[in-house]
Amino acid sequence: MLTPVTDEDGAPFWEYAAQGELRVQSCADCGELRFPPRPCCPHCQSFASEWRLMSGRGRIWSYVFPHPPLLPDYAAQAPYNAVIVELAEDPRIRLVGNVVATPDAALDSVDPARLRIGAGVRVAFTEVDGTTVPRWRLERG
């Protein structure tokens, strides 16, 4: 599997994920959430930022089911789902992820027919090749 290659701006996201926390960068001055992480606030240009703990709840904004040809580790699980989740705190903060039956289940562990735009999801974390990544479970499991 591909593991994230982080940069200085993005590293805290993955460090918090390793502790089982979903945190999103926010401006320490005006309070606006922003994603992906970056050095300064696009709203007020402040360089002061903090990482705010999210509730871990969100809704599916869109989804696809990739089919091969794909990289080998992904082809082995295809067709799987990839989703975009908009967070409950701010629907403009959208995270790409996967809906799974249990945190460490395969990417194709949920029946595709159960996915729909607007469905409620809740974050869970699992370790993939030494990196903790967020996954999503349907609220109506």
Next chain:
Amino acid sequence: MLKDATAIVGIGQTAFAKQLPETEKTLACRAILAALDDAGIAPSEVDGFASYTMEETDEVEVAKAIGAGDVTFFSKVGYGGGGSCATVGHLAAAIATGQASVGVAWRSRKRGSGPRPWKNTAVQLPTPGQWTRPFGLLRPADEIGMLARRYMHEYGATRDHLFNVALACRNRANQNPAAIMYERPLTREMYMTSRWISDPLCLFDNCLETDGALACVIVGAERARDCRQKPVYVHSAAQGLPSQHHGMVNYWNDDPLSGPAWTAARHLWKQADFGPQDVDVAQIYDAFTPLVPLSLEGYGFCGRGEGGAFTEGGALEIGGRLPLNTGGGGLSEAYVHGFNLINEGVKQLRGTSTAQVPDAATCLVTAGEGVPTSAVLLRS
């Protein structure tokens, strides 16, 4: 002013095929020399070059190979397929402001026989790949499929609408002997039963992986009148990078369905003497079918959310409201990162297309939607 100050006076291309034996550099030189010959201009007169990123041949090598003279302007536009039309815009600006007198833009690709970028894990992992690639959002088809699903959900667009786009392109390719899909008709049944690439996108929603090269030659309007071919004037040009945009995965601004096309369009029309209702034929970047309804809305051919319905009733066919991609486009002629759309626009305004729109006098050409983009309005 840029308006009609310059014209495209030469176009050239190689064969298009799944695999060609020659190198990208050789193909580039062949296309450029063909375009110069078409214009009746000697290679030694070329003093301006423009290309766009993911081009493996650079102006130093090309200038040396074709025998260009002193070069006084060169530029390379970012964001791959979003840069195609900007090459024409950059050369037009350079020539209109006296920085060069004979400009060449080109694209040479071996996507049919070469590696696909998403297969190279070393390239795809650095940011912003950290937010998408680990979750199996690997290829452009997956990334655009996300927008397509949301678009269909929000506005009721259907797979039949996407089929209309694929069919119009295929029908035009069936008229174009140079197209990869010449004499290979498409039916609705073939489309609906084809394999998925990234559900909701099927095989026929995706462009062709092609080897080939194209080029065009631009000069000032005065000189253009003395060239071999009827001048095709660069009426307006624009680039588009919207606020908070994020490349091919434009999921993080307020409104991901109003992409770079909207930004480019506002500037394009502001400079023009005519509007969308006056466009006789359009060449709209079609790496994936959903880019067409999104672009139809962005460039003002219909209202927000109406792009799917716009494709109904043969609107995109010859004789329809807006004949589209009349050489076959990226979906059915060749995928050469959109440059074939530029040359096809020139053919239409010369009156020499294999699917000629009668008396076509205005043409919109666009570059890749979903990435920072560009567009030009051409007129005869």
